[in-house]
Each structure stands twice: as C-alpha cells, then as structure tokens.
Amino acid sequence: xxxxxxxxxxxxxxxxxxxxxxxxxxxxxxxxxxxxxxxxxxxxxxxxxxxxxxxxxxxxxxxxxxxxxxxxxxxxxxxxxxxxxxxxxxxxxxxxxxxxxxxxxxxxxxxxxxxxxxxxxxxxxxxxxxxxxxxxxxxxxxxxxxxxxxxxxxxxxxxxxxxxxxxxxxxxxx
Numbered sequence: 001x002x003x004x005x006x007x008x009x010x011x012x013x014x015x016x017x018x019x020x021x022x023x024x025x026x027x028x029x030x031x032x033x034x035x036x037x038x039x040x041x042x043x044x045x046x047x048x049x050x051x052x053x054x055x056x057x058x059x060x061x062x063x064x065x066x067x068x069x070x071x072x073x074x075x076x077x078x079x080x081x082x083x084x085x086x087x088x089x090x091x092x093x094x095x096x097x098x099x100x101x102x103x104x105x106x107x108x109x110x111x112x113x114x115x116x117x118x119x120x121x122x123x124x125x126x127x128x129x130x131x132x133x134x135x136x137x138x139x140x141x142x143x144x145x146x147x148x149x150x151x152x153x154x155x156x157x158x159x160x161x162x163x164x165x166x167x168x169x170x171x172x173x174x
Contacts, residue, residue: 002062003069006049007076014041014081029137030092031085038081046070093133096126 018037027033049056050070053063064070090098103121104112131147134140139153149157 002064003072003076005061006064006073007080010041010045010073010077011080011084013045014038015084017041031089034085034088038084042074042077042081046073093129096130099126 014037018034021027021033021037049063056063064073094102100117100121103117107116131140134153135142135147138150139156140147140149142148
C-alpha cells in the first residue's frame with residue numbers, strides 16, 4: 001500500500017504542478033516541459049520522502065521501506081509518466097485522426113457527405129500543421145523549398161524504421 005500511495009502522491013503532485021504552470025502560461029515546447037516537471041517532481045519527491053521519513057511516520061504515513069520499495073515506487077511513477085506523456089501528445093494538438101472523427105461526429109446522425117469531408121479536410125488542415133510541429137520541435141527544417149531532417153529527425157526516423165522492420169510492417173501500415 002505504501003508503494004501505491006507514494007507513487008500516486010508523486011504523480012498527482014506532478015500533474016497539479018503541470019496544471020498550475022499551464023494556467024500561468026502555456027509553454028512553447030509542452031512535451032519537453034512536461035518531462036522536466038515530472039522528472040523534477042520524481043527526483044525532488046523521492047529526496048523529500050527519504051529525508052523526511054521520520055516526520056511522515058509521526059503523521060502515521062509510512063514512507064517506502066528499503067531499496068526494493070523505492071524501486072517499485074520509481075517503476076510505477078515512470079510507467080505512469082510515460083503513459084501520460086503519450087496520451088498528452090494526442091490531446092496537445094489535433095491529430096488528423098481526431099480532426100476526422102470530430103468532423104464526422106459533428107455531422108450528427110445524418111453523417112458527413114464524402115464531398116463535404118474532402119472539401120473541409122485538406123492538406124492545410126491535416127498535414128501542414130504536423131509538418132510545422134516537426135519544424136518547431138527541430139526534427140526537420142525548411143531550406144529553400146525543401147524540408148530536410150535534422151540529426152534528431154534522422155535518429156527518430158531510424159528508430160521508427162527499425163521498429164517497423166522488426167514488426168514486419170509495410171509503409172502503409174499493414
């Protein structure tokens with residue numbers, strides 16, 4: 001129970017810290033800022049728990065006991081944080097899939113006519129914002145009239161290509 005309590009306490013603390021920061025000012029590089037908030041909360045929180053262990057016991061809140069429980073708290077927190085980062089990236093900006101789903105949903109029970117769908121969901125809506133995000137995150141850059149990958153982008157492309165090859169996926173996803 002201690003592991004669950006402290007893992008959730010650290011995670012919820014990081015989450016509320018994020019909410020406070022987001023209310024003050026939305027950061028430019030949200031994912032990077034999230035990683036900094038959650039990392040800082042994790043390391044700072046573990047340090048506080050370790051240093052103030054006796055004070056917590058006086059309040060009838062038992063801190064983790066030994067290295068094993070600290071490792072369990074760490075594993076739980078890191079797992080939840082990575083899952084949250086992946087989930088957050090889906091709501092941070094409107095993904096093409098989300099834009100399509102919302103367009104069909106907003107059409108109601110009558111459905112969305114194909115011609116209207118094609119007219120309202122152009123590359124300017126579905127593709128260019130994603131390309132601009134890549135440039136903003138320094139994964140790609142525009143030189144003249146050509147987009148090129150940065151070293152960060154090349155590494156990312158290699159990782160994903162290797163993973164796709166490992167899973168025997170084609171470029172079309174099947």
